[in-house]
Amino acid sequence: MDDLLDKLSALLGPGGVVTGGDMAPFAFDWRKIEESTPSAVLRPRSTAEVADVVRLCGQAGVPLVPQGGNTGLMGGTVAKPGALLLNLGRMDRIRDIDPLGYTVTAEAGCILANVQAAAAGVDRLFPLSLGAEGTCTIGGNLSTNAGGILTIRYGNARDLVLGLEVVLPDGRVWNGLRSLRKDNTGYDLKHLFMGAEGTLGIITAATCKLFPRPRQVETALVAVPDPAAAVDLLARLRGASSDALTAFELMPRFGIDGAKELLGRDVDPLAAPAPWYVLAELTAGTAGPALREQAEGALAAALEGGTVLDATFAESEEKRRQLWLIREGLPEIGRAVGGAVHHDVSVPVARVPDLITLAGKRLEKLLPGIRPYPFGHVADGNIHYNVARPRGMETKAYLDRAKEITATVHGTVRELGGSISAEHGIGSRKREEMAVAKDPVELDLMRAIKGLLDPRGIMNPGKVLP
């Protein structure tokens, strides 16, 4: 290892190889569940340097753990002893931005918010948006196929990509940095590397699609009687608004009561309490009254049909921020309750009500008084099915039941044809469950591809594949 680190230091120059206490900003688990103990952190500045690093590590048989902003929730960037952490944070150039062609080419280490800002600088929208956007990097976003709040309109991270540059596990560089909207020359390789969490190679740069910037935003908080009504409202709003719907978040009453009780925030803008809420946002490329009229028309029809109980629109940016605060408060409330058990799952959109009802009944049977507060991106069928402990139950005693709780939620998800990881990925934490959750043929194909591309198993070992 010492010999390898000497070679790497010579290759990467000052600041390129970080060891000892200086590794602290990189060698940790965002959720503080696992320990990350790499032998060193490598910080290359170019694709050529990444390729050289991979070649040297391959020769030495030393595993590499690629890392972007290290905001992943599944332990994907945690390194075991003997592994090297490959942090891409110094590869942070926007290589090209083309407003006419609506594309941007960014290096893997670009912070997501900086890619958004570069797009805004040429009057365009880069529509990937998530909580960690000020810290996470585009390379990490693509390696984990990040989701977020705008996917209903713009898709997941992989849907935004036209081309990739990838360093393969044998150190060769695949230059697939095309900005073509149509290209049918052979197999589409880029999708193999996106969502693979660095187990098949290292994404060093990407060319992504840009979109027109919205000029008009309408945000509404809508009270609904139950999740089935939310799904019905979703179908209506999509139909009535030319798919102008960019966010559609389902929230339980817990988001309003919990904010008052635990965060001391009175966030309820409606006259009467309702069991469920939808935070809906629509955007248009042209300012004007049309968008609001469309949304109001759909809501009025839904109100008449009993799908909607009440609704309020944000009449100012300040009011809009207040409505979003209800949604953004839910993870905070989770932390304030203490010891909530989290699940990032998805089911077909029309099965979201079944998921919520069925899993809720089963959890209540498992542990009476348990408080599920499922919320999230219902338009993607992606529910953060989080579950708080019964009032009065000790956190430790509750967390001792976490495995049963997760088995109940994930079992229900599987019954409904869903996925145990909607947007957070697998990393180290859901790896073992993959053996149960996935079709054996599919797992076999994944293992075969891993064996083909990374026969020595040096790329992020112990992640994704069971």
Add this chain to the structure above:
Amino acid sequence: MDDLLDKLSALLGPGGVVTGGDMAPFAFDWRKIEESTPSAVLRPRSTAEVADVVRLCGQAGVPLVPQGGNTGLMGGTVAKPGALLLNLGRMDRIRDIDPLGYTVTAEAGCILANVQAAAAGVDRLFPLSLGAEGTCTIGGNLSTNAGGILTIRYGNARDLVLGLEVVLPDGRVWNGLRSLRKDNTGYDLKHLFMGAEGTLGIITAATCKLFPRPRQVETALVAVPDPAAAVDLLARLRGASSDALTAFELMPRFGIDGAKELLGRDVDPLAAPAPWYVLAELTAGTAGPALREQAEGALAAALEGGTVLDATFAESEEKRRQLWLIREGLPEIGRAVGGAVHHDVSVPVARVPDLITLAGKRLEKLLPGIRPYPFGHVADGNIHYNVARPRGMETKAYLDRAKEITATVHGTVRELGGSISAEHGIGSRKREEMAVAKDPVELDLMRAIKGLLDPRGIMNPGKVLP
């Protein structure tokens, strides 16, 4: 072979194995360039039957050529002697349609127009649309990653897919028929099979996204001074219309003059002739004047800036059909001219003007008087760069120069970072050129994946890979 055909007959039952003259409806090349001479045509009715066919053929080492509606333009479904044609036309069920979840699950042999109709039947849009839609099948569309006229708004065929069912080259069935909008459990395998033209397995069914049906359509013919103005107009219209733009077709004056001269159709709706035209279509989910106002606003600004020379909107469905007739006439004109050389290429959107100008100059130098009439989906950078012979030149003498003409166009495309196949695929016809057009690392990866999944090489041999 006789033994194998006996087994296959027993397996597939009446009508399942077609031989001799009865193969005529299947064993031909749409463009009549190659001969298709399979030993038999197989017509399975279920995924299980397809799997059994693949297993039996694998054991016998007999190659299979999968076929949908047989409308491909690159010879991808042409069978050599000793191969069997596997026609999926009897697998034509819509297995499920979910208007609330905006999804449809269709078997590979469903005719595209039938999938569109099924979606319309539940007030939804299936937005894949191309000339052959009354004959081509969804399985063929996905195997070739079909494009078409609505890709600017809805993406290519692969972008519409949530899940696939695939029979692998070893006869196993991968049931990846999920309807999830978000699923980050391991590698995304479905994109490997789409666009692979049946060389990695046989797509037997797919779950696809649906969209809201448009209620308002605005269609305009816009005269522009040059292709650069068209690209500028595209950026403006996208920005001004919330991406309501669903079609944006560039056409040369040849489309209007040629229609008059060769088809006897007077299709020019504008007062003065212009060198180039754009056919732009915008759609909205709500009827009303807003869409037209947005489009008119953008056109007025472009007219003032000199990007637009003149424009007319279709004020009725009949007028709309007339405008589309100009675009649809271009392939007809090509046939009427006789012996045109076709190219389906793409470049980054902003490089479309360079492609047209540069290739035009080089062709004129190669063969003075030559008449390029590039047209097509400029919003995807996808130009059908077709080239008619000089007036007075014999068709045969012209076609003797076809290779040089193609080398000139494709060489220019490569210089501009483009693709030699935008939407038609590779098949047998562009296969050899892949060796030049693709990065060696990428080709090597493709070959490795082919070798991994189909080590015996029985799946559509002689296609795609050089």
